[in-house]
Amino acid sequence: MPTTTAGRCDRAVTGLTAEEREVLYGLGCGLGDAEIAAALALPEHVVAERLGHVLGKLGLRDRAAAIVHAFDCGLVRPGHGPRRPVPGNTAARRTGTASGPWLRVSVLGPLRTTLAGRPLDVGPVRQQAVLAALALSPSRSVSRQRLLEDVWGREMPDGNVVPVYVYRLRKILRLGERPDSVIRSDRYGYGLVQGIAEVDALCVDDLAGRAEEAERAGDLPEAVRLCARALELFRGEPLAALPGPFAESERVRLVRQRVALAQRKADLQLRLGRSAEAITALSALALEEPLNEPVAAMLMQALRRDGRRAEALAVFDRTARRLADDLGVAPGDLLLRARRAALSGEDAGRGRGRGRGRAGAA
Secondary structure, eight states: OOOOHHHHHHHHTTTOOHHHHHHHHHHHTTOOHHHHHHHHTOOHHHHHHHHHHHHHHHTOOSHHHHHHHHHHTTSBOTTSOBSSOOTHHHHHHHHTOSSOOOEEEEOSSSOEEEETTEEEOOOSHHHHHHHHHHHTOTTSOBOHHHHHHHHHGGGOOSSSHHHHHHHHHHHHTBOTTSSOBSEEEETTEEEEOTTSEEEHHHHHHHHHHHHHHHHHTTOHHHHHHHHHHHHHTOOSSTTTTOOSHHHHHHHHHHHHHHHHHHHHHHHHHHHTTOHHHHHHHHHHHHHHOTTOHHHHHHHHHHHHHTTOHHHHHHHHHHHHHHIIIIIOOOOOHHHHHHHHHHHHOOOOOOOSSOSSOOOOOO
């Protein structure tokens, strides 16, 4: 009996999950990662990872080969349109909306918001700060009083400013032609509807957790890749120009998270013998964080292991001068140990900031 196109297709994608098949189908239909993410109601970084799994499982070189494969196996038929409905139906099931819109809130830089791929102006900076506070509190409701304290601090206004801002945001973030909003309310306060929003800072948390799991499993190249994807999501100073105590504390936390991720990635690269990559990244980070002793110590370690002891000692001298000039303090134990190691050739140990050295101003 002749083999049918469907049969060839089934065997050609054997081993793929249903979600990976959807990604391959979307790719074959000519969609980009962002369009596939919107259609499947998935974060864009997850779509990229699913595509990586598809390439690995099917033994394909790149995206172009995956597109050809989608046609060759009959998943997508040229000239006949899709063999089945566009995956947007999946998004509709997940979001509970007919049109499958998808909200993205980016806080790892100036606040950016898109709904179904369309950039939105969400109003003045205080209103943006309210949205950011809700986006960064995904699993709980935030009360009016908490929002007042978080966004206005000691300059809390009189009246019902929070409900007014929430009302305006609901109008801006309305799901298509429906009256629904992505902002819910209950007796405890306000919050974003569960599962409707992708927040880049939360994607970083997810990627960082998966990097730790990969490291524990001994898959260091995968851990490096996940750290790199997390770092790519940063676009500058987090929550740039947004007012209020909450934005300020989150700014500090997110900057520290970025530095820690960069250090972890460099440490993994050193353990893999990729010293040139680690030194390049750590050199850039040391320029951004000139008072961060753990970063300087780690760069010194990497340079010393690469046979560049003079450069390692130059890093110590530069950091020591900045500490003295800006903070009026001497180098801490972590940096002094790195200097002794550079002078003697001994191993200073890993410099991932686990010691008590000053981390500098975040």
